[in-house]
Amino acid sequence: MSETVTIELDGEALTVPVGTPVAAAILAAGRTPYRHHAKGGSPRAPYCLMGVCFDCLVTVDDVPDCRGCLVEVAEGMRVTRQVIGAGDGHG
Numbered sequence: 056m057s058e059t060v061t062i063e064l065d066g067e068a069l070t071v072p073v074g075t076p077v078a079a080a081i082l083a084a085g086r087t088p089y090r091h092h093a094k095g096g097s098p099r100a101p102y103c104l105m106g107v108c109f110d111c112l113v114t115v116d117d118v119p120d121c122r123g124c125l126v127e128v129a130e131g132m133r134v135t136r137q138v139i140g141a142g143d144g145h146g
């Protein structure tokens with residue numbers, strides 16, 4: 056049995072295995088759209104999963120525009136998808 060941590064994703068508790076990238080946790084939770092593009096609002100999702108495309112941007116502990124594929128989950132981490140209507144100022 057693997058160790059897990061509990062993060063807060065869009066205000067809801069989510070338990071995920073230790074070492075999981077935030078982007079993978081969001082995808083595994085089935086949250087869509089992953090985010091909306093800041094200009095034009097098109098839906099976006101992680102593409103490269105290695106820090107190159109910047110399509111996986113999320114807000115982590117109130118820091119916007121973190122690449123979710125490069126950040127591992129941590130106990131108590133607060134993650135917010137940057138989706139239209141989320142109220143975080145990102146579109």
Ligand code: FES
Pocket residue numbers: 078100101102103104105106107108109110111122123124125
């Ligand atoms: S998925 Fe491409 S930078 Fe994260």
